[in-house]
Amino acid sequence: VPGAARAETSLTYGSSLPAPHVIHEKALAPFFERVAEDTGGALRWELIPGGTMGSVKEAVQIIEDSIVDSGLVLDIYTRQELPVTSMFGDMIALTDDFIVFAAAANEMQLVACEACRTERADKDLVSLAYYAPDPYLLMCADDTRGYDDLQNKKTRASGRMGVLVETFGATTVTIPSSEVYEALQRGQANCSVASAAWLESYNLSDVVTNIIDLPMGSYFNAGLLYMNKATFDGLPEDQRAAIRGNLAKLVADALFAYRTQSGEALAEAERKGVALVEPDPKLTEALAEFRDGEIANTVATAEEAGLDGAAERVETFMALVDKWRRIVAETGDDEAAFADALDREIFSRAEF
Amino acid sequence: MRFAYRWLNRVNSAIVGLSILAVVAMMVQVSLDVASKYLFNFPIPLTLEAVSHFYMVALIFLPLGFVTRKRGHIGVDLFTQKLTASRRALFDAFGGVLGVVYLALLVWFTTAEAAHQTRIRETWETAFGYVEVWPARWLVPAGCVFMLAWLVLLAADDLRFGLTGRRWLPQEGADARPDDGAAPRDLPPAQ
Amino acid sequence: MDGPSIALIAVAILFVLLAARVPIGIALPTVSLGGIIALRGTRPAFGMLGSLPFDFAASWSLSAVPMFLLMGALTYHTGLTRSLYAAARLWFNPLPGGLAVASNFASAGFAAASGSSLATAAAMGRLAIPEMLSFGYNKGLATGTIAASGTLGAFIPPSIAFVLYGWYTQQPIGTLLVAGIVPGLITAVAYTAMIVIRCMLDPGLAPRAEIRGGLAEKLAALKDIWPLPLLIVCIVGSIFSGIATATEAGALGSSFALLIALATGRLTRETFVRSVMEAIETTASIFFIAIGAILLTRFLAMAGIPNLMGDLVASWELSTIAVILVMIVVYLVLGMFLDPIGIMLLTLPIFLPVFDGLGLDLIWIGVLVVKMIEVGLLTPPVGMNAFVVKNVVGDAVSLNQIFAGLGWFLVCEAVVIALLVAWPELSLWLPGVM
Ligand code: NA
Ligand code: NA
Numbered sequence: 001v002p003g004a005a006r007a008e009t010s011l012t013y014g015s016s017l018p019a020p021h022v023i024h025e026k027a028l029a030p031f032f033e034r035v036a037e038d039t040g041g042a043l044r045w046e047l048i049p050g051g052t053m054g055s056v057k058e059a060v061q062i063i064e065d066s067i068v069d070s071g072l073v074l075d076i077y078t079r080q081e082l083p084v085t086s087m088f089g090d091m092i093a094l095t096d097d098f099i100v101f102a103a104a105a106n107e108m109q110l111v112a113c114e115a116c117r118t119e120r121a122d123k124d125l126v127s128l129a130y131y132a133p134d135p136y137l138l139m140c141a142d143d144t145r146g147y148d149d150l151q152n153k154k155t156r157a158s159g160r161m162g163v164l165v166e167t168f169g170a171t172t173v174t175i176p177s178s179e180v181y182e183a184l185q186r187g188q189a190n191c192s193v194a195s196a197a198w199l200e201s202y203n204l205s206d207v208v209t210n211i212i213d214l215p216m217g218s219y220f221n222a223g224l225l226y227m228n229k230a231t232f233d234g235l236p237e238d239q240r241a242a243i244r245g246n247l248a249k250l251v252a253d254a255l256f257a258y259r260t261q262s263g264e265a266l267a268e269a270e271r272k273g274v275a276l277v278e279p280d281p282k283l284t285e286a287l288a289e290f291r292d293g294e295i296a297n298t299v300a301t302a303e304e305a306g307l308d309g310a311a312e313r314v315e316t317f318m319a320l321v322d323k324w325r326r327i328v329a330e331t332g333d334d335e336a337a338f339a340d341a342l343d344r345e346i347f348s349r350a351e352f
Numbered sequence: 353m354r355f356a357y358r359w360l361n362r363v364n365s366a367i368v369g370l371s372i373l374a375v376v377a378m379m380v381q382v383s384l385d386v387a388s389k390y391l392f393n394f395p396i397p398l399t400l401e402a403v404s405h406f407y408m409v410a411l412i413f414l415p416l417g418f419v420t421r422k423r424g425h426i427g428v429d430l431f432t433q434k435l436t437a438s439r440r441a442l443f444d445a446f447g448g449v450l451g452v453v454y455l456a457l458l459v460w461f462t463t464a465e466a467a468h469q470t471r472i473r474e475t476w477e478t479a480f481g482y483v484e485v486w487p488a489r490w491l492v493p494a495g496c497v498f499m500l501a502w503l504v505l506l507a508a509d510d511l512r513f514g515l516t517g518r519r520w521l522p523q524e525g526a527d528a529r530p531d532d533g534a535a536p537r538d539l540p541p542a543q
Numbered sequence: 544m545d546g547p548s549i550a551l552i553a554v555a556i557l558f559v560l561l562a563a564r565v566p567i568g569i570a571l572p573t574v575s576l577g578g579i580i581a582l583r584g585t586r587p588a589f590g591m592l593g594s595l596p597f598d599f600a601a602s603w604s605l606s607a608v609p610m611f612l613l614m615g616a617l618t619y620h621t622g623l624t625r626s627l628y629a630a631a632r633l634w635f636n637p638l639p640g641g642l643a644v645a646s647n648f649a650s651a652g653f654a655a656a657s658g659s660s661l662a663t664a665a666a667m668g669r670l671a672i673p674e675m676l677s678f679g680y681n682k683g684l685a686t687g688t689i690a691a692s693g694t695l696g697a698f699i700p701p702s703i704a705f706v707l708y709g710w711y712t713q714q715p716i717g718t719l720l721v722a723g724i725v726p727g728l729i730t731a732v733a734y735t736a737m738i739v740i741r742c743m744l745d746p747g748l749a750p751r752a753e754i755r756g757g758l759a760e761k762l763a764a765l766k767d768i769w770p771l772p773l774l775i776v777c778i779v780g781s782i783f784s785g786i787a788t789a790t791e792a793g794a795l796g797s798s799f800a801l802l803i804a805l806a807t808g809r810l811t812r813e814t815f816v817r818s819v820m821e822a823i824e825t826t827a828s829i830f831f832i833a834i835g836a837i838l839l840t841r842f843l844a845m846a847g848i849p850n851l852m853g854d855l856v857a858s859w860e861l862s863t864i865a866v867i868l869v870m871i872v873v874y875l876v877l878g879m880f881l882d883p884i885g886i887m888l889l890t891l892p893i894f895l896p897v898f899d900g901l902g903l904d905l906i907w908i909g910v911l912v913v914k915m916i917e918v919g920l921l922t923p924p925v926g927m928n929a930f931v932v933k934n935v936v937g938d939a940v941s942l943n944q945i946f947a948g949l950g951w952f953l954v955c956e957a958v959v960i961a962l963l964v965a966w967p968e969l970s971l972w973l974p975g976v977m
Binding site for chain 2: 795
Binding site for chain 1: 583584587590591593594595598706707709711712715717718784785786787788790841844849850887891
């Protein structure tokens with residue numbers, strides 16, 4: 001680095017997830033390090049986890065108001081603030097492969113949906129990357145192993161997952177995730193829709209007896225890196241280039257870390273005596289039938305909310321899903337190849 | 353002053369009635385939800401949403417004016433307890449002025465937030481579809497504005513008492529300390 | 544000026560404002576907003592002000608607080624507690640400070656139902672303090688006992704504090720809950736020993752009644768006390784049988800109290816309104832302070848205090864025991880001003896990597912952390928448990944008297960913390976055998 005005086009920028013990243021979360025440790029921290037390295041230490045990030053700077057509901061606002069410079073934004077909480085960006089969240093039950101859907105969401109949001117980009121710019125926001133957590137599975141603390149056992153079982157779920165388990169014949173109960181362990185242990189809920197990571201983070205493997213091995217959905221449209229637009233635009237060109245150059249690996253790291261963690265958590269749960277049950281045909285049929293209606297439901301919900309062009313947008317998105325299905329089939333377990341594909345198809349073309 | 357005092361007292365009673373309703377509704381709905389979940393496997397829809405978005409917000413913000421009127425906001429009196437009543441009133445007036453500024457900001461910005469959430473029709477996704485929850489946002493400025501009104505009234509009264517030794521308003525609550533250890537808290541006046 | 548300097552000035556101003564009788568719920572946001580404006584301008588400060596009050600209040604978990612307050616107020620105003628204390632007075636009369644000891648263990652019992660220290664202090668304060676005062680107990684002893692034994696609420700399951708710590712550190716919550724039980728019981732025993740010794744040395748603290756009830760009288764007194772144990776059994780039973788969560792048990796407990804009062808003909812419209820009003824006022828004033836405490840947490844985070852402390856701790860290259868001592872001092876100081884949630888949010892990001900690096904057991908650390916934030920509920924100037932008790936007793940006891948009474952309990956806490964630090968097995972043994 002030449003001796004010329006150069007500005008050192010320190011940015012904050014606000015997250016509502018706990019400090020040791022896989023997203024922080026396996027994706028964001030390495031990303032922040034790479035960016036610092038590529039800018040010769042001129043651009044640094046400070047992670048403020050645990051919702052210290054604002055709850056998950058406040059995420060958009062704290063970035064908009066520069067309380068933090070960047071952060072994690074979950075689309076289920078931005079339906080009104082960012083209606084176009086968030087409308088895809090209604091399709092979570094379609095997520096049979098969370099890596100494919102996350103890649104498609106990145107391409108949709110960053111390349112294929114101009115209305116999404118302007119909508120965010122109007123809120124002084126720029127969005128740089130999206131991710132999907134590992135899929136939701138049905139976990140039960142009693143002897144529920146399939147469709148027939150599930151009838152009238154109290155099942156903890158929310159949003160579209162709640163509607164889904166109702167169509168399975170279960171009774172949806174609403175319990176905050178912090179109380180799932182207690183609820184399953186004491187029988188306020190027989191089952192819960194939960195991701196494999198919860199087996200460890202909420203210690204569910206102690207109370208769960210059966211896990212039905214059927215991916216039911218994933219919030220694939222989750223904002224991994226939102227920034228205040230003025231802050232982003234105010235960065236020197238080389239710093240913005242360093243950010244852009246590292247986004248593909250950020251997304252790939254997040255998705256592969258989720259996949260690894262989920263596999264390990266399930267294996268560990270099995271070792272502790274939890275049964276991983278193959279889904280029975282009735283269950284897979286009911287899920288397939290539910291999925292058939294989800295696109296129409298998404299379009300209808302968006303139109304009800306007064307959004308134009310919802311049908312075209314959903315169609316575009318589903319075409320991207322097909323496209324990424326083909327790409328992911330080729331890249332397989334090769335994370336570097338997947339990251340290259342993300343870079344080629346999305347991040348080198350995106351306008352922020 | 354007296355006129356504002358009487359008028360605010362009347363509004364207080366109405367607002368206090370609403371907060372009582374919120375608490376009772378919360379108790380009843382949660383209890384019924386538990387019973388119905390246990391007995392009939394049928395949880396009462398939207399209990400969690402109603403509790404967290406309406407009842408809690410109502411019972412935290414609506415009574416603030418009432419608490420202020422009773423001088424029920426907790427403070428440290430270690431360093432000022434030996435002062436004369438009028439000196440203490442001057443300190444209270446100072447705290448009151450800070451409170452007026454804080455509450456004015458709160459009213460202004462929570463109103464702006466409520467207006468914003470109303471404009472975008474703040475909605476929560478529940479297991480029963482989308483539910484509009486923006487009306488609850490208005491409970492915050494509604495409660496704060498009454499706290500603000502009482503703070504203004506009491507600060508002016510404290511200032512007058514500190515400077516002239518006379519008050520406009522009848523005294524209630526903490527300033528009339530009957531420090532005799534007897535009756536634990538009085539019945540809230542002016543029901 | 545850099546962030547830490549602004550934070551230092553703000554805390555100094557906070558001290559001055561508090562000393563000058565500015566209500567805590569107004570002093571905290573005043574310095575926090577001032578500090579945020581100095582650091583980052585008005586937009587973040589006012590943006591936060593618009594959304595934070597609603598987002599904080601709109602909470603399912605915290606709804607246990609008003610419900611347990613209501614339950615306490617109902618049982619007190621309908622006289623359900625009076626007969627219990629009449630009996631306790633007869634039975635515990637021989638023991639120095641008998642009613643305080645009884646209240647202490649009643650708190651432990653209640654803690655098994657309540658997830659939060661504030662809720663335990665609120666409900667038990669309503670039940671026990673007026674009775675102790677009416678028997679001539681020292682005001683500091685009576686209120687201190689309740690404020691301090693309220694912290695058992697976080698140690699005997701269920702516990703919101705352990706759930707929060709477990710979520711934040713990704714430690715198993717069930718193990719944490721079990722780990723808290725023995726330290727909780729040790730605390731209750733330490734309190735009891737202190738109360739008995741103090742009252743032996745100075746009988747004036749807890750006057751013994753002159754009456755000398757025979758066994759027949761003692762047994763007769765028992766027949767009137769059934770409603771309250773029944774209530775506690777209903778609540779604890781509903782939680783452990785799986786009918787209700789800790790949060791739901793608050794509402795259920797209020798309903799039970801109401802039904803018992805109705806069944807025994809003790810409920811009037813007046814007592815009902817009075818009970819509800821009390822629950823409402825206390826909830827509103829406590830949450831009003833908590834909003835200020837959260838603003839302070841955010842201001843300190845913006846000022847870079849977590850990073851600064853992390854760098855300091857790292858640069859000192861301390862031994863394990865030194866790190867734990869530093870942690871205890873930091874929690875003691877922060878605990879004077881911040882609410883438990885705020886302290887955890889501020890400190891865990893700093894300390895966790897350090898503890899991890901030293902290979903310490905995060906379950907044991909969790910017990911120490913919860914212990915320290917519970918101590919923070921008892922220390923002036925911002926001691927939430929003391930405030931709850933103050934709210935319950937109204938003008939009968941001053942805040943100074945409550946904090947003075949708490950001094951002795953803090954001495955007990957020092958002993959308990961020393962034990963927990965010296966013997967990690969005290970925390971880790973029970974989860975190990977379960
Ligand atoms: Na407890
Ligand atoms: Na304190």
